[in-house]
Amino acid sequence: MLSNQEVAEELLGKFGDQVFDFEEPYGFLTLSTTREEIISMLEFLNQHKTYQINFLTDITGVHYPDNEGKEFAVVYHLHSFIHNFRIRIKVFISEADIHIPTATGLYASANWMERETYDFYGILFDGHPNLVRILNIEEMDYFPMRKEYALEDATREDKIDALFGR
Amino acid sequence: MADIELLPHNVPSQSELPELIEELTTLNLGPTHPATHGIFQNILQMDGEKIVSGEQTIGYIHRAFEKIAERRPFYQITTLTDRMNYCSSPINNFGWHMTMEKFLQIQVPKRAQYIRVIMMELARISDHLICNSILGVDSGAFSGFLYVMQKREDIYEIYEEVCGARLTTNMGRIGGMERDLSSTALRKIREFIKTFPPVLREFEKLMSRNRIFMDRVINVGPISLERALSYGFTGPNLRAAGLDYDVRVMEPYSSYEDFDFSIPVGQSGDTFDRYNVRMEEMWQSLKIVEQALENLPEGPYYADTPEYYLPPKKEVYNNMEALIYHFKIVMGEIDAPIGEVYHAVEGGNGELGFYLISDGGRAPYRLHFRRPSFIYYQAFPEMCKGSTLSDAILTMSSLNVIAGELDA
Incomplete structure (x- = not known):
């Protein structure tokens, strides 16, 4: 059984101060790295003799508009079937320079996951073979999952009487 | 001459x-x-x-569930999930409830867990039943499909008895089930356990060793384990390629550790293996349903989580606190804690994951669905390269790509 501590220390030893923000929400090892290191980190975990964290569960994006300089996060979920160990790696990037290298060279599944992330957040995956929209129409000129495109307020803090037919 | x-x-x-x-x-x-x-x-x-x-080209029925979820109180997100894999909606529903329960650290009573297992396994049976019988239709055998449809109907009647709906079930609540299994539901499940095996056996007799069917599906759309893993396959499609990864066993949820069942695996990852894995999984699911029904524990069917579980109507009208919570839940005025959680369940097609980030508001800050169909469907061109069109159709139907799950 692989422990979070063990993997975290191994990554610290390999990448030094390029890994930071260690967390364990609900026992799920979560850490952050930079976009310069992300691919080599994915590769390191993939090729690791004992860990074999070589299954890409998910790639997704998150938008934090108030987080200046780190407006977007790309979140990777990885899984090792051998040890039943999961790890979550986050990479924060800024809106001004919204680039991150692609993981398609390592995982074929990253192709559509990255296209989806691009489609909704406009995150550009450098080196991606076919970075076009996947779920939305091609003519769309905005990235709908960004926080500035709010849906109508369903939590209704504006309880206008008219809304209730009064 | x-x-x-x-x-x-x-x-x-x-x-x-x-x-x-x-x-x-x-x-x-x-x-x-x-x-x-x-x-x-x-x-x-x-x-x-x-x-x-x-x-x-995908996305024809994209409905922006992830965006909609960012504006919905947590309990209303259930209805979004059952529109994803609509062939096995209860699994999606409970997957979401379990994500919330993990997030809020709610301990669900054993009885609710067992009821969930029963419903999830019935859902798995109906999912695989459709997939395999449609595979028959696509290879020219229609009668099997029509025959097993009756059994799916029986499962849908059980859904109706449990939650009132058939397809988009919205089954269960955060914290447990919305109601206990009624005596009619129990009777129907028992009846199903009794009447389903002969039907499935007959379907198996018709298909599994049928020379024509075998010739049509063996070595059609194969994928190696290595490629399958690279493409992010999970569920029956990965198991057909030869890896026994099953979330139910790897990370047991909802008391799956209590049940005795095995995980079928294939070897070549072709259409025939996928068919066989699904076939065997139905038998295993039936076994789980039998065990769960037999050992169904007594006790409450929902956890004591007044902030998320709608109180019974009788309480609402007679009890001040219940009325307050009822109002707060319905108006969506419950603030969730801050945190992030990933929870996966074994859906009909594989690992169905929910990645939830909460900023302490009344709706998720970000909710991402890891939809297995979406991830493995990208392997389809590679799998059908060099094959004929009719084989590609079989490959696609044996992959069980569900449009709702694909597009979310």
């Missing part, structure tokens, strides 16, 4: 022949092709009858 006069044939010499132009044919398969079982398009490049390459 008259002499046959042979007409002089003017055979052109090699140099006189017009130059043969090799040309690929573009074939639009879909978006609404009856053989694709859902709205998605494949633009295939065909060399005669062989597929050279394919390009998929």
Whole structure:
């Protein structure tokens, strides 16, 4: 059984101060790295003799508009079937320079996951073979999952009487 | 007998022949092709009858669930999940409830867990039943499909008895089940356990060792384990390629550790293996349902989580606190804690994951669905490369790509 501590220390030893923000929400090892290191980190975990964290569960994006300089996060979920160990790696990037290298060279599944992330957040995956929209129409000129495109307020803090037919 | 006069044939010499132009044919398969079982398009490049390459267009029924979820109180997100894999909606529903329960650290009573297991396994049976019988239809055997449809109907009647709906079930609540299993539901489940095996056996007799069917599906659309893993396969499709990864066993949820069942695996990852894995999984699911029903514990069917579980109506009208919580839940005025959680369940098609980030508000800050169909469907062009169109159709139907899950 692989422990979070063990993997975290191994990554610290390999990448030094390029890994930071260690967390364990609900026992799920979560850490952050930079976009310069992300691919080599994915590769390191993939090729690791004992860990074999070589299954890409998910790639997704998150938008934090108030987080200046780190407006977007790309979140990777990885899984090792051998040890039943999961790890979550986050990479924060800024809106001004919204680039991150692609993981398609390592995982074929990253192709559509990255296209989806691009489609909704406009995150550009450098080196991606076919970075076009996947779920939305091609003519769309905005990235709908960004926080500035709010849906109508369903939590209704504006309880206008008219809304209730009064 | 008259002499046959042979007409002089003017055979052109090699140099006189017009130059043969090799040309690929573009074939639009879909978006609404009856053989694709859902709205998605494949633009295939065909060399005669062989597929050279394919390009998929998806998103025809994209409904922006992840965006909608960011504006919904947590309990209202359930209805979004059952519109994803609508062939096994209870699994999606409970997957979401369990994500919330993990997030809020709610301990669900054993009885609710067992009821969930029963419903989830019935859902798995109905999911696989459709997939395998449709595979039969696509290879020219319609009768099996029509025959097992009756059993799916029985499962839907059980759903109706448990939650009132058939397809988009919205079953269960955060914290447990919305109501206990009624005596009618129990009777129907028992009846199903009794009447289903003969039907499935007969279906198996019709298909599994049928020479025509076997010739149609063996070595059709194979994928190696290595490629399957690289493409993020999970569920029956990965198991058909030879890896026994099953979330139910790897990370047991909802008391799956209490049940005795095995995980079938295939070898070659072709259509026949996928068919066989699904077939065996139905038997295993039935086994789990039997065990869960037999050992169904007594006790409450929902956890004591007044902030998320709607109180019974009787309480609401007679009890001040219940009334307050009822109001708060319905108006969506419950603030969730801050945190992030990932929870996965074994859906009909594989690992169905929910990645939830909460900023302490009344709706998720970000909710991402890891939809297995979406991830493995990208392997389809590679799997059908070099095969005929009719084999590609079989490959697609054996992958069990559900349009709702694909597009979310």
